[in-house]
Amino acid sequence: MSKGVSTLKIVDPAKADKPTARKTRVTASGKSAAKSGSTQRIVDSVTTAIAERRLMPGTKLSEQKMGDIYNVSRTVVRQAFNQLSRDRLVVLEPARGAFVAMPTVAEARHVFAVRDILEAAVIRQLCPVITDPQIKELRYHLQIERSAVSDNEVSGRTRLLADFHIVLAQMLGNQVLVEMLSELLIRSSLIALMYQSSHSAEASLSEHVAIVDALEKRDVKDALRLMGKHLDNVLINLHLDPHSLDLAQILKA
Template identity: 60%
Template sequence: MPPPRSTPALQSIRPTRKQVPRAVPAAPATPVDTAQRIIESITTAIVERRLMPGTKLAEQKIADIFQVSRTIVRQALHQLSRDKLITLEKARGARVAQPSVEEARQVFEVRHMLESSMIRRAALELTPAHIVRLRAHLEDERSAVQRTDVSGRTRLLADFHVVLASMLGNDTLADILRDLLSRSSLISLMYQSAHSAEHSYAEHVAIVDALERRDARAAVQLMGEHLQHVEHNLQTLPRIPDLESVLRPEK
């Protein structure tokens, strides 16, 4: 007879613990990231006319606001200087640029040339879906104007032009317009009045109506008249705000 088989001893099997993935800590911001954040904050404040031409940008004050070194602040200010948004002078330090009358004329001359060509092409190429998106943007503009949301309406009224360029798939044109719109905001030394904001919104509506009809001639004419009105409505009274209240990041 074959020898009896031994029964294998039972082994307790411990359930394996489910491995919970550890949260990966966010990478610390690099000096380049921090400098870019300062650049974007100052640029936005200029575009929204919360920082007016001539406003002094004290390095130490900005360093305290963003809790960074003055070296990083200096990097950001040098980039803004290259973008013509601020001026750097040894005796006076950094200040928001104050474009001359001739600079203002040149900026709007370039905008006329670029945007006339852009709007003519838009009248031929934009799809019904693009028009729907433009109508949604116009609704945001209208709401901001009605709420007297000065910074919101200023940003949205400017973004209208960049949105058009983006819809044409031309990122370079959109970037150029962003720069020109930032400099256009510098040219105006006061917040846009509620009346002129309403006027700009109404002109945007008329432009989109022409685009929807694919009426390139009317769209070009309306855009030209719109830019003339914006240039004509420039104000000349400065308003110097408190730097910390403008730039301090929200909690």
């Protein structure tokens, strides 16, 4: 799994939409360490662009252009593409190059099915043990979400709405769970780019508020219901009906 999805932290609202740069670690291994750092920098950059819905599915990623952008060799770029390919964010096609992945309808359904299982587990474990300071932290996150939604900051609000789910998982202290959910959320961003119709950021924010209200009451049953409803609503706003791709049906319409 890629380390490009970093652990998320609540930050000052004024800095919420400014990604923190990852510093390349300098070691005695010299060029080897620098090359590794450059590879990860590209992986992080592409991953973030996908998560914030700035990089569209099917976009061709030229080795030469990427090398020029990051001032690295094509070998380093190729290493980054290989890592992104393993994370299913990039597809490598022989004689054609690298492309941002285009999830299928089946994959979209599978991703959300797994998210439903994982996020229900998060709620079920977290609700009985969540602390008042953690509730305060979630309220602060909702405040930042609300600010981004009000200001119509598309990339910022997209990231923050996704971060909400990661923050919940982080509160359990299980880094493996955090990384698994982070990967699914990145893939969800690709799916949304391809299939989303009119998903409302305002609606998602309201649903997040309701989930936190239930957590504050330590109402496991209601929190589970609200999280399930939230994920169902995201799916409702996706065009995943394969019949809509039938050419005869489209032309007759």
